[in-house]
Structure formats: C-alpha cells, structure tokens
Amino acid sequence: MLKSSFVKINLIVLLLIMSSIMMAQENKNAVLAENLKWSERTALTILNTYPKASQIDGTKKPKWDYKMGLVLFAFEKLYQKTNHKKYFNYIKEYADELIDAQGNITDYNIKDYNIDCVNPGKLLFNLYDQTKDNRYKKVIEQLRAQIESQPRTASGGFWHKGIYPNQMWIDGLYMAEPFYTQYTVRYEKGKALDDIAQQFELAQNHLVDQKTALVYQAWDESKEIAWANPETGTSPTIWGRAIGWYMMALVETLDYYPKTNPNFKKLAGYLNQIAKSVVEHKSATGLWYQVADKPDLKDNYLESSCSAMIIYSLAKGADKGYISSDYKKVAQKSFDAFIATFVKKDKNGEIVISNVSSSVGLGGKPFRDGTNQYYTNSKAKDNSSPALAAFLLSAIELKK
Secondary structure: OHHHHHHHHHHHHHHHHHHHHHHHHHHHHOOOOOOOOHHHHHHHHHHHHOOOHHHHHHOOOOOOOHHHHHHHHHHHHHHHHHOOHHHHHHHHHHHHHHEOOOOOEOOOOHHHOOHHHHHHHHHHHHHHHHHOOHHHHHHHHHHHHHHHHOOEOOOOOEOOOOOOOOEEEHHHHHHHHHHHHHHHHHHOOOOOHHHHHHHHHHHHHHOEOOOOOOEOOEEEOOOOOOOOOOOOOEOOOOEHHHHHHHHHHHHHHHOOOOOOOHHHHHHHHHHHHHHHHHHHOOOOOOOOEOEOOOOOOOOOOEOHHHHHHHHHHHHHHHHHOOOOOHHHHHHHHHHHHHHHHHEEEOOOOOEEEOOEEOOOOOEOOOOEOOOHHHHHOOOEEOOOHHHHHHHHHHHHHOOO
16 A cells, blocks of 8 residues: 555655656747737846856856846846846846855855956945845945955056956946945945046046057957057957947946046947947948958957947947937937847747857957957857847837
8 A cells, every 4th residue: 555655755756856847848839929029028038048147158067157247237126127027036046046145155266356257246235225135235345345356457456357357348347336336435435436437538538549549359458469569559450349349338337436436427428439430330230240340350240249239239328318318219220220130039029139249359269369360260150149148238228
C-alpha cells in the first residue's frame, strides 16, 4: 500500500513538472498580439528570450553588468508608463539574484575600479523607494564609495577601469554620471555637482573632434598607449555608439541636475552642440553609421544601436526642453526609418533588430588598436542589448 502511494505521488510530481514545462513552452511560442506598441513588443521579446535578466545577451553566469543596467533602466521607464508589475518584478529579480542578504554584490570587487559597475546602481534608487529594503541602500553606498576612490587622470577625469590608467572612455560618462548626479542631489545636497560637470567638460575639451563636433571613444591623457593620437591623446575612430553613450549620458544626467545650478546651462549647451552635429552627419535614410563620420569607408554600415541611442536622446532632449522641439520631428522620422531598415517580426510577433555592432574596446590583450578598420570589421549581430534597450527607450519617448 505504501509503495503504491509513493508511486502515485511521484507520478503526480512528474505530471506537474511536465505541465509546467509545456506551459512555459506554450508561453514562449505564444504569438504576440498584432496591436502591441513597439515598446511592449520589445519588452516581451526580451522577457521571452531571457526569463531572467541575468541571462541577457546569453550571459551564462549571473553578473552585475552595465548591459543589464541599460536594459532594466528601459524596463523601469516602461513600468512607470504602464504600471505593469511584471516589468518591475524583472528588475527586482535581477537585483535580488545579484545582491546577497548582507547587501553585497556577487563577484564585485571595488579595487577593480570598473566604472561600468556603477551603471546598474541607478536601478536601486527606485527599488529602495518601493521596498525600503536596506540591502539596496547598502549597495548604493558601496557604488558611491567606488566613485569617491576611483582613480583619476591628472586633470581629474575618472579612469575607465583600474587596468586602463589615465584613460577616460566616453561610455564611462553614461556609466557613472546619471547615478552620481542622482546620489549627490538626493543624499549630499548636490555637493558633487561641480565634479560631475567637470567630467563632461573634460570630455568636451578632449574627446570632441574639432572638425566634426562628434566624439571619439577614448582619450589617454598621458598619450602613452599605442592607440592614442600623439598630439591629442584620442583614440583614432569616431564610433557611432560612442556618440550614443555621450548623448544618453547628457540627457539622463540633466534629468537630475538642478536647473538653478550654473552648470546646467553648460551641460545643455554640450547636448545642443552634439545634437546639431549628429543631425548634420545622419545618412540620407535618417540613420547613422558604425564609423559615424566616414559613410563611404569600405565595409562601413548603418548601425542600429547608435541610431536608436541618438533617436532616444533627441526625442527625450526635445521633450524635456534641453534642446529645440524641432529635434522631436527628426527623431520621429529617424525612428520610422529605423523600423524600416533594422526591425523585423518573427513568426511569434517578437522583434529582431539587425546590424548591432558587437562590443568593441581599446588596448588589452590581444591589443585592440581602435582603427577605422577595427570598427568596420566588428561583426554585426541581431538583438544585442544596446540596440534592444535603446529602441525600447526611444519607443517609450515617442509614445510608440
């Protein structure tokens, strides 16, 4: 009798597991509704592809990473628009997977001084406000401590990582400054606002190209690394996504920067300058190239992540009044071109965004020289996180 009961229990458990697997498979294979907005279609594509945010871009081991921070920042904005709890839960589940009971980040070491690690911290302000869970506040403080001790160039710019001495990378502004601004305004009465403005001023003075007013990816103040221009210290190429990082850094920092602060006008001026320049350098289609200032370069291609980042920044900047409202019309036209050029739906109604530049960098082993050819040889992918996140943000901003 006991053996029979045991067999029945095992059979029930097996049936429940099989039912759960079948339901998950059915959900994955469910066709998305035709009338969905682009923003929700993109979010559902991400949720179906990566049930856990820690899996984004096929990541095998959970990692505190800027890619997750970028995508989940877009989810936070979508949650604020729709109030759909599944978007909030996706963010919270990631934070809870990476932050332990004592409020420490898995595999995080402050002594790496990796400025990318600051980026996901932006998510914790709202999580803390919603839950009052002190673990989130503790991590916020850890990331603020990293900023405080982050190594700097001689003129005061944050090193991108401990392994890249004397180097400011343009994406570092996006990784650190929106978090840094929100923190100092909320908890320090704005005492670090001048330091934040200085980071952008250094980028403006050393990373902005004098001829095109577009930005290089990196600057070595010591001019010692092999990729650095011996006169200016900049890396050789004007990379499209670098422009996107810079513009997003500005619009998201300005969101928290007090308008009464004298530096607000200066930062808005930087955004106006880069906005004017990117519009002058857009292609006939209304999109932007991998090597942004050389459309005729051999093997150059229209690149989706930089195009989406620029569209989002123009739309948001115009909505917030940081730049002229005319840029909203530019963003709208480029958004339509983006869909026509890069976006397809698969058989389930999920989106596929093509022509996403793979991640590129400078220096390291093997040595990345940052030439035009290095960027054009960067293999394009489908649905990588920078394009998905920026397209989602632009769709929210344009009410799509």
